Amino acid sequence: MMIKHLLLTDDNANIRRLVRYAMTKEGYQVHEAQDGIDAVKLLEQAPIDLAIIDIMMPGLDGFDLCDYIRTNYDIPIIMLTALDQLSDKKQGYLRGTDDYVTKPFDSEELVFRVKALFRRYHRTFGDIIRMNRIVIDRKNVEVSDGQTVFIMPMKEFELLSQLAQYPGRLFSRDELIRLVWGADYEGDDNTVSVHIKRLRQRFADYTEDFTIQTVRGIGYKIEVKAR
Incomplete structure (x- = not known):
């Protein structure tokens, strides 16, 4: 099994020590950054599979770091922060985080959340995506249930595939x-709602x-039912 590499960004050395201990016990390789600027450098140097980032940091804060990761990398993100207001959580999800954990936290729970994200945020191998009966064939631009092929506009297909x-x-x-x-689309985000x-x-x-x-107020996600 390949070792998963985690990026841990927090200006508090005690927090980094606690998280590093919990994650290395589970077999993860932890790369530590004390602020967002250091994190950007580490992202360029190491094969990062998941990022755990604080929000309140000097230089480049967690929100901006989240933006940077979302623009340049395709990895899951957990925000680990003392900011516990609903408005902070909303901002975090709007900026692209996958999970939001507030301090103080239980390190064992954080491990569970990392594992859950890796299960959910699997990379699709090849061009086939399966959601029980529904099969998306990205190469041939087809969606079927094994018997019927759904004829659908390209943007609906691309939106479904992305989710x-x-x-x-x-x-x-x-x-x-x-x-x-x-990025150069000039319409409004109501387009997404219509296609959903x-x-x-x-x-x-x-x-x-x-x-x-x-x-509500943020966006959309697909939940695949367990069979």
Whole structure:
């Protein structure tokens, strides 16, 4: 089994020591950064698989670091912070974090969350994505249930594929606009809502296989039902 590499960014050495101990016990390789600027350098040097980042840091704070990672890397992110207000959590998810853990925290719970993210945030191997009966073939641009092939517009296909690649991961509307329609798209984020509604209608008979969930004020995620 390949060793997973974690990026741990926090200006508190005691926090880094606690998290490093818990993660290395589980077999993870931990790369430590004391601020966002150091983290950017480590991302360029090491094969990072997941990032755990504080928010309140000098130089480049956690929100901006989250933006940087989302723009340049395709890895899961956990924000580990003392900021516990709902507005802070909303900002974290809007900036692209996958999970939000507040201090003080239980190191064992943090390990569970890391493991859960790795399960959810699997990289899709090849061009086939399976959500129980529903199979997405990205190479041939097809979606089927094994018997019927769904005829759908390209943007609906791309949106479904983007969400399905990372079941359980929350995508903001702005992020989906950038990933599916492109950074130069000049419309508004209502476009995403319209396409999500169409996808839900199209797959209304397959809610036992997967659902597209709305997180109010932030965005959408796909949940694949366990079988």
